[in-house]
Amino acid sequence: MADLDTFREETSAWLEANCPAEMRKPVRDDDDVYWGGRYATFKNDAQKAWFEACRERGYTVPAWPKAYGGAGLTAAEAKVLRQEMSRIGARPPLSSFGIWMLGPALLQFGTEGQKQRFLNEIARGEIRWCQGYSEPGSGSDLVSMQTFGEDKGDHWQVNGQKIWTSYADHADWIFCLVRTDKDNKYQGITFMLYDMTNEGVSTKPILLISGNSPFCETFFDDVKVPKSYGEDCPGFVGEINRGWDVAKYLLGHEREMISGMGGGERTAAIGAALKRHAGEFDPVLRAELAMFDVDALAFTAMGEKFMDEMKSGKGHPAQPNMMKYVGTELNKRRHELMMSAGGSRSLEWDSDETGGGKPSRNWLRTKANSIEGGTSEVMLNVVSKRILDLPGA
Amino acid sequence: MPLYHNEDQAMLADTAAQFMAEEGSIKNQLRHWRDKECKDGFGHELWKQFAEMGFTGILVGEDDGGMGMGNVEAGIVLEQIGRNLTPSPFLTSSVLAATALNNGSTDLRGRYLPGLVSGESVFAVAIDEGAKHRPERIKTKAEKSGNGFKLSGQKDFVIHGASADMIVVAARTSGDDDDADGITLFAVPKDAANMSQDTVRLVDSSMATHTKFDGVELDGDAVIGEVDGGREILNKILNAGRIGSAAEGCGVAGGAMDMTIDYLKQRKQFGKLIGEFQALQHRAAHLYSEVEVARAVTIKAGQLLDGESEKSELMVSVAKAKVGRAASLAVKEGVQMHGGIGMTDEYDIGLYMKRDRALQEFLGDAYYHAERVAQLSGY
Numbered sequence: 038m039a040d041l042d043t044f045r046e047e048t049s050a051w052l053e054a055n056c057p058a059e060m061r062k063p064v065r066d067d068d069d070v071y072w073g074g075r076y077a078t079f080k081n082d083a084q085k086a087w088f089e090a091c092r093e094r095g096y097t098v099p100a101w102p103k104a105y106g107g108a109g110l111t112a113a114e115a116k117v118l119r120q121e122m123s124r125i126g127a128r129p130p131l132s133s134f135g136i137w138m139l140g141p142a143l144l145q146f147g148t149e150g151q152k153q154r155f156l157n158e159i160a161r162g163e164i165r166w167c168q169g170y171s172e173p174g175s176g177s178d179l180v181s182m183q184t185f186g187e188d189k190g191d192h193w194q195v196n197g198q199k200i201w202t203s204y205a206d207h208a209d210w211i212f213c214l215v216r217t218d219k220d221n222k223y224q225g226i227t228f229m230l231y232d233m234t235n236e237g238v239s240t241k242p243i244l245l246i247s248g249n250s251p252f253c254e255t256f257f258d259d260v261k262v263p264k265s266y267g268e269d270c271p272g273f274v275g276e277i278n279r280g281w282d283v284a285k286y287l288l289g290h291e292r293e294m295i296s297g298m299g300g301g302e303r304t305a306a307i308g309a310a311l312k313r314h315a316g317e318f319d320p321v322l323r324a325e326l327a328m329f330d331v332d333a334l335a336f337t338a339m340g341e342k343f344m345d346e347m348k349s350g351k352g353h354p355a356q357p358n359m360m361k362y363v364g365t366e367l368n369k370r371r372h373e374l375m376m377s378a379g380g381s382r383s384l385e386w387d388s389d390e391t392g393g394g395k396p397s398r399n400w401l402r403t404k405a406n407s408i409e410g411g412t413s414e415v416m417l418n419v420v421s422k423r424i425l426d427l428p429g430a
Numbered sequence: 431m432p433l434y435h436n437e438d439q440a441m442l443a444d445t446a447a448q449f450m451a452e453e454g455s456i457k458n459q460l461r462h463w464r465d466k467e468c469k470d471g472f473g474h475e476l477w478k479q480f481a482e483m484g485f486t487g488i489l490v491g492e493d494d495g496g497m498g499m500g501n502v503e504a505g506i507v508l509e510q511i512g513r514n515l516t517p518s519p520f521l522t523s524s525v526l527a528a529t530a531l532n533n534g535s536t537d538l539r540g541r542y543l544p545g546l547v548s549g550e551s552v553f554a555v556a557i558d559e560g561a562k563h564r565p566e567r568i569k570t571k572a573e574k575s576g577n578g579f580k581l582s583g584q585k586d587f588v589i590h591g592a593s594a595d596m597i598v599v600a601a602r603t604s605g606d607d608d609d610a611d612g613i614t615l616f617a618v619p620k621d622a623a624n625m626s627q628d629t630v631r632l633v634d635s636s637m638a639t640h641t642k643f644d645g646v647e648l649d650g651d652a653v654i655g656e657v658d659g660g661r662e663i664l665n666k667i668l669n670a671g672r673i674g675s676a677a678e679g680c681g682v683a684g685g686a687m688d689m690t691i692d693y694l695k696q697r698k699q700f701g702k703l704i705g706e707f708q709a710l711q712h713r714a715a716h717l718y719s720e721v722e723v724a725r726a727v728t729i730k731a732g733q734l735l736d737g738e739s740e741k742s743e744l745m746v747s748v749a750k751a752k753v754g755r756a757a758s759l760a761v762k763e764g765v766q767m768h769g770g771i772g773m774t775d776e777y778d779i780g781l782y783m784k785r786d787r788a789l790q791e792f793l794g795d796a797y798y799h800a801e802r803v804a805q806l807s808g809y
Contacts, residue, residue, distance in 0.1 A: 306803075306807055308804055308807050308809045309807040309808045309809050311809075312808070312809040318809070323804060323809065324800070324801075326804070326809070327800040327801060327803055327804040328751075328800050330748075330800075330803050330804070330807060331748050331751040331752055331755075331796075331799070331800050331803055332723075332752065334727070334744070334745065334748045334803070335723050335724065335726065335727035335748055335749070335752040336723055338433065338723075338726045338727040338729070338730035338731075338745070339722065339723045339726040339727070341433050341726070341730065342433035342434065342725075342726040342729065342730070343726075345432040345433045345434055346433075346434055349432065349434070351434055359715075359718065359719045359722060362715075362716075362719060363719050363723060414712070416715075417711065417712040417715040417716065418708070418711065418712075418715075420715035420718060420719070421711035421712070421714060421715045424715075424718060425691055425711075425714055425715060425718060426695075427691070427694060427695065427705040427706070427711050427714065428695060428703045428705045428706050429702070429703070429705075429706035
């Protein structure tokens with residue numbers, strides 16, 4: 038305990054010295070956080086300084102081992118760091134699907150060579166990854182996916198199409214589910230890693246109801262995917278034809294991540310903040326806000342309990358599905374209430390006063406929360422089957 | 431502090447779970463005393479056993495012969511009480527009254543705490559005036575009279591009032607009805623002259639009283655804490671009682687939910703177990719989620735209260751409101767998913783519904799506490 042107190046003091050002092058004031062303001066735009074990769078630029082000097090300071094200390098991925106670019110923090114230390122960052126409102130120094138998703142999958146299933154190469158690249162913000170999972174005909178029923186890799190000896194020749202590939206048009210590499218055995222549904226998928234500049238890869242952004250295009254269609258036309266990138270560094274994670282195991286593991290991480298979106302102690306309750314902008318509420322709206330704040334603050338405690346239990350191995354392995362369900366439904370409700378409190382001002386689509394229609398665009402964006410990474414209905418199916426053990430689920 | 435039980439707490443939970451399931455079961459206690467139309471609504475034998483288990487003095491300081499534990503530990507016992515619908519004076523005596531007495535003089539503690547710890551005594555707490563919980567307004571008056579006070583007014587929803595050897599009464603010693611200041615707490619003995627109790631049986635078979643004080647004379651040494659300084663102690667009592675009821679509510683919700691999910695795995699219709707129907711699976715999974723969140727915030731608020739955090743006030747209200755909603759959902763879904771037999775007295779699910787209803791109302795329902803969350807948050 039005393040060690041942890043010391044760690045807290047040191048961390049707090051380090052943050053105080055290294056986190057620029059500009060990096061302690063709430064994130065408003067995607068580019069307020071550095072995403073890394075070949076094409077990345079820093080929005081300003083403060084963003085660069087904050088990223089570099091964290092990179093040197095391993096704080097882009099604090100809980101990863103030092104050998105892979107992390108700081109090797111224990112679960113308790115990582116929690117203290119999160120708390121101290123949250124206390125001063127520090128932005129994440131680096132965001133990426135590499136950190137949230139591929140990294141955990143490699144830590145679990147990767148070879149030493151893959152960890153050395155890819156984890157370090159992710160930690161240093163050198164490579165930006167995207168995720169190739171869903172296909173036009175395979176949404177909730179993901180395992181029916183058909184993108185196919187034909188075995189050509191030292192490589193696969195991949196043909197097919199992915200959809201909802203987040204930021205595929207900004208990504209350097211893709212981790213992609215590819216069918217390598219057409220006769221075996223679950224044990225016929227390989228979790229491949231390849232460069233988006235390979236010949237035959239193309240992307241096309243999808244215009245969403247929010248007016249933004251964070252997602253793409255991604256096409257593979259005779260793409261050559263090497264089976265190996267050198268010694269002990271295969272071009273796939275886990276075993277050939279056993280990519281579904283990796284995918285399932287990773288979906289757990291994605292669900293945790295999405296369930297945490299819009300969470301955090303600073304943003305949990307909204308009533309007081311909305312009142313500062315909106316003035317007096319209609320009484321029934323105020324009552325709904327109060328009920329929302331009860332649910333949101335309670336969910337903050339749930340998030341803390343969930344993390345504590347996961348880290349100590351006490352949690353049910355299917356619990357992320359419950360978190361994802363509750364967290365995303367809550368976030369949708371949050372934005373409905375913010376729109377109502379904002380009134381006609383929040384309808385403005387491109388005015389300067391709304392930062393280019395932030396309230397309405399964000400509100401529309403949240404509708405995807407309970408669809409992406411497994412719909413609420415699929416989450417409830419999983420909870421029924423794996424936690425409640427209901428029959429035939 | 432992690433949001434799960436440490437080793438000592440896990441052991442306490444096991445002990446309490448086993449004890450309540452055996453000695454405090456619905457069959458042995460709630461149904462037994464209800465069917466006998468017991469005037470206390472609980473068994474004194476069981477209360478003695480609570481003492482032997484060390485539960486009665488869980489919040490009482492070690493110097494006063496208790497266990498010196500916190501609200502998290504009291505909540506662990508209460509969750510098992512809720513799960514088994516065990517009728518007992520634990521919440522009123524060992525949580526509410528004990529919290530009051532812990533703030534009292536050495537003399538008062540010596541007068542009342544040994545009886546509580548040994549399971550000889552039962553205490554009640556009289557706060558509400560009227561049908562809704564509104565402790566911001568206290569009209570019951572205690573006027574100076576000689577060396578003591580003269581108490582007049584009426585209190586309602588005094589749980590175990592008629593069984594209590596002593597009732598903690600919140601009364602006004604100065605100021606107007608809605609003033610925060612000017613409140614004094616009194617320990618009123620059961621045989622006090624000019625106190626009359628109208629006993630009523632509630633929907634959950636617990637016993638409450640409408641208690642009238644018609645010039646009840648009290649010595650100065652009946653005062654708990656300082657004259658006119660009772661609001662702070664009252665808030666402590668309320669916080670402890672509210673988080674305690676929330677913990678009991680988690681038990682009620684969990685018990686009702688488990689019973690219902692078991693039923694979904696047994697009952698067949700249309701040639702299938704009804705648990706195979708997705709319409710019911712999704713409702714069950716939603717219920718599970720709500721109950722999990724309610725549990726989490728109850729532990730969190732209990733820890734904050736024990737740590738005397740400034741956030742505890744807010745989070746205790748969040749917990750009471752959240753548990754209120756989750757437990758209410760659990761019992762309503764419970765009865766509905768049991769179908770016709772859920773309406774019968776023979777099945778226990780209806781008993782959960784009744785207990786939940788009474789517990790909702792105790793020390794403020796979800797509406798009261800959501801309103802409080804809004805006020806404490808500044809809107």
